Amino acid sequence: MTGHGPARIGLLGGSFNPAHGAHRRISLFARDALGLDEVWWLVSPGNPLKPKASMAPLSARFASALAQARRAPIRVTAIERELGTRFTVDTLKKVARRWPRREFVWLMGSDNLAQFHKWRRWRDIARTMPIAVVARPGYDRPAFASPAMAWLGRYRVPVAGFRNRAEWSAPALVILRFDPDKRSATAIRQGEPDWASRYPAQALRDGVTHRPIRPPFEPERTA
Numbered sequence: 174m175t176g177h178g179p180a181r182i183g184l185l186g187g188s189f190n191p192a193h194g195a196h197r198r199i200s201l202f203a204r205d206a207l208g209l210d211e212v213w214w215l216v217s218p219g220n221p222l223k224p225k226a227s228m229a230p231l232s233a234r235f236a237s238a239l240a241q242a243r244r245a246p247i248r249v250t251a252i253e254r255e256l257g258t259r260f261t262v263d264t265l266k267k268v269a270r271r272w273p274r275r276e277f278v279w280l281m282g283s284d285n286l287a288q289f290h291k292w293r294r295w296r297d298i299a300r301t302m303p304i305a306v307v308a309r310p311g312y313d314r315p316a317f318a319s320p321a322m323a324w325l326g327r328y329r330v331p332v333a334g335f336r337n338r339a340e341w342s343a344p345a346l347v348i349l350r351f352d353p354d355k356r357s358a359t360a361i362r363q364g365e366p367d368w369a370s371r372y373p374a375q376a377l378r379d380g381v382t383h384r385p386i387r388p389p390f391e392p393e394r395t396a
């Protein structure tokens with residue numbers, strides 16, 4: 174999609190407990206807005222800040238992500254399991270080292286920007302790769318007022334300028350606005366606590382496969 178230069182990849186880390194249509198939608202939206210080649214989903218073995226109690230097994234969350242990412246330029250990975258990392262700062266440093274000829278941007282919803290200052294070495298995350306934040310209903314105000322934004326705000330760049338840069342550098346913060354999507358994994362779990370039983374146990378695929386992801390792609394999903 175960039176046409177030249179290194180491939181540009183968006184990384185969306187998440188619990189995916191379960192994956193839902195908004196994950197797919199924000200990924201496709203970010204890909205278009207930032208001119209990304211692909212988006213990789215990093216299905217987390219366990220968010221360090223989330224309770225383990227309501228967390229489905231990684232294999233079920235991974236399977237739900239595969240289903241949501243079907244026929245889209247999205248690769249589903251459990252790379253943190255393979256790298257042995259739990260904290261994003263460690264993951265991103267290892268990913269950047271493993272794929273030195275790719276350019277990465279960290280994607281997250283504004284709910285995560287609102288509490289980004291609680292993440293381990295969050296400034297180092299921002300120094301490792303650019304960050305693009307996607308608006309999320311109910312969180313944009315706290316995100317803009319957040320301690321992390323007070324520091325990150327000085328690195329803010331407009332979307333178009335960022336997209337057209339020949340080379341990306343960090344820190345850089347891009348705010349992506351689009352019509353809000355209210356879907357959340359919390360709401361799905363409330364409606365279907367047993368959602369994981371829809372996904373039979375299966376082996377997890379390690380690593381990132383690099384088979385080309387070819388069109389035709391399917392559009393957004395409604396669930």
Ligand SMILES: Nc1ncnc2c1ncn2[C@@H]1O[C@H](COP(=O)(O)OP(=O)(O)OP(=O)(O)O)[C@@H](O)[C@H]1O
Pocket residue numbers: 185186187188189190195196199280281282283284285307308309310354355356357358359360
């Ligand atoms: N509707 C949405 N709009 C914008 N960003 C979203 C949306 N849903 C999820 N995200 C972002 O996708 C990433 C992964 O999200 P996650 O797997 O935690 O889903 P979630 O719906 O936020 O889950 P939960 O409700 O359990 O907290 C996070 O960066 C989150 O901010």
Ligand SMILES: O=C(O)c1ccc[n+]([C@@H]2O[C@H](COP(=O)([O-])O)[C@@H](O)[C@H]2O)c1
Pocket residue numbers: 185186187188189215217219220221222223259260261262285291292293
């Ligand atoms: O590194 C941290 O301190 C940290 C704290 C909270 C969340 N994260 C990461 O943020 C991503 C989004 O998490 P979640 O649970 O909101 O989907 C996921 O990749 C987590 O591992 C990372």
